[in-house]
Amino acid sequence: METSLTIAEVAQRTGLTAYTLRYYERIGLIAAVPRAPGGQRRYASADMDLLDFLLRLRETGMSIQGMQAFVRLRNQGDASVGERREMLEQHLAEVQARVAALQQSMQALSLKIDHYRAVEKTKKRPPSSGTAPEGKTSNDEHTEPGPQRQPALHARPGQASRDRR
Template identity: 45%
Template sequence: MEKLLNIQEMSKLIGLSTHTLRYYEKIGMLKGVARNEQGYRCYSEADLLWIQFLICLREMDMPISEMMHYSNLRTQGDSTVYERRVMLEAHQDKVVQQMNKLNENLGRIGAKIEHYKGLEKTVFCEK
């Protein structure tokens, strides 16, 4: 039998607050979390994997509305596999564009740093 985690254990393990876990459940992104005899949440390995994926989406700046839509599609089962894949591909494209823009801007900052280093050598050599 797999070890089930309570909300504090899950929170500590994944780095989300208990408030966020409850919120995800309240808005329907985290469905089917088991409860024990006392009514406390008992998170399974499957719950852990799903929450980790939600964290991944959030860290990649997917809006909560899109995360909810993806979650609802997932709940509908295999009939939505195509739509989920297309949705992830579209988000992946956005992330790649953001990464390209960040790399471009990082290059600009690097060039400016090199420019300042050159100026420093000129200024300090003259003194």
Template identity: 40%
Template structure:
């Protein structure tokens, strides 16, 4: 499976500029080019795109991903260091999820408050205007 940047962009919902940027900073290692300079994304390249997109959607830091990819390219001797990066990012993600859960609970409480206010207002209006 070989794809152009336009095809990869469409498939993964990332702009061509974002893909070029990811390649330039080392998040997508070594995308081959045709003789005319057009990028030729292999299945392996697409796997990197999918991985990076997933990690970025979860809020994983670009710097951590750059370090991870650089270590990956150095080979199997870096497995422990790569695992450590993932563990650290996992902890940060869990903390953000806990913060989001607290925020969600607060939003739910606020929404319930407004629902109660609206019910009270409607009840009051019916008392003053029984024809409704």
């Protein structure tokens, strides 16, 4: 015989509150949980498996409505396998796009941190000639330097200097 868990045990294992577990049951994310003779909910291992997967979906940002749609399809059995796969593929693509955006943000943060470390490192060095006037600080705008114009020191014969205006 399969062992069953109380709502307190499931809450402890999943990190969900008893209130959330009852809410999930009320909105149809999990089927009505069988009750012990005293009326206490008893969760089976199949309930735990579904809860584990729902937590994965929630962790990846799927909405309650999306999870409900998935569970409705799941309740249809094998006839909805293709729709469930498509739904999960679409969700996976959305998760991958968010991960890519986060990676870009992480890269931007890393560049800014490196910039500040370089500024701090320069401030720790003793001042040398040609340093910025006292009181000047680094600009938070981290932009790529534009093209630098170099004066034409020795123009070739027949070629005008670019610096003449």
